[in-house]
Amino acid sequence: MLVLTAWNVSYGQSVVLNKNLPLRANTVVREKREIRVDNGRSKQVNAKETTEVSTRYVQILQFVRRIAGAGTEEVRVAELLSEYVHVMGPLPPPNEQASPLMSKTLRVRKSGARWDYDLAQGKPTPEERQTLDHLAFTASLLDVIPLSLGNDARKPGDTWKSTIPAPRGKAAGFIVPKDINCVFVSLDQKPDGPHAVINLTGGLSLERPLGYNSHIEITFEATVVRRLADMIDVDTKIKGSYVLKGEANIAGIGKTDLDFNYPFTLTRTLKIEDK
Helix, strand or coil: CCCCCCCCCCCCCEEECCCCCCCCCCEEEEEEEEEEEEEEEEEEEECEEEEEEEEEEEEEEEEEEEEEEEEEEEEEEEEEEEEEEEEEECCCCCCCCCCCCCCCEEEEEECCEEEEEECCCCCHHHHHHHHHHHHHHHHHHHHHHHHHHHCCEECCCEEEEECCCCEEEEEEEEEEEEEEEEEEEEEEEEECCCEEEEEEEEEEEEHHHHHHHHHEEEEEEEEEEEEEECEEEEEEEEEEEEEEEEEEEEEEEEEEEEEEEEEEEEEEEEEEEEC
16 A cells, blocks of 8 residues: 655645655556647648648557656556547547557656657567657656746745746757746645645747757646645646647658647646555
């Protein structure tokens, strides 16, 4: 059974909302996550034509994550379904398909601010490699939330602006936070300790993400429920907009300008498995 250190706090007490509390080796964390774009717009412009279509993107996953050591995890893919469809006119009924990574075990490592996902055994196919890179990309994006909270003690009702330093230069491939504001909404005492409810609003930018010749701007509003005993975000809800502008060299077409605008929602729950 999970045992957390007894920790009682009063509503008006100042508490630290983020600090480095690595989980013990062999701790098992169950993660459920869903990303959804229901009314996206994808525009492509090249020498031959201009096309603009409706886009739906869905990713549904369940991971069983076992902490292997500092910054390393072994992850079993219990569920991974996705759909990425572009159509002119009305979108068809949902049709999520299982990923080839379903039921496989992944090796996950963190180096600096970036995550790396790979198969625990064997070499991934190009399709699997692309999915692994996108999983790592999303994990790195989600890390912005705890970093934004800072390490100062806060009390309910406090508001503050994130002080994450921006990378120097063009920072290709790095996440650059922009004007992230935080609100400590409430502090609730529960059987497993105090839970802080925090709202965050702001934006991120990325230059040449995943090596692509593009620029991404993300704006978001997030609500996080954080269990302070172990600094686990037990519940995360994010609503925002993902805008990509760039270019690609498409076979048979040539240079094509890309302009994608994807309103999205992301929900995630984390639960430490009782032993």
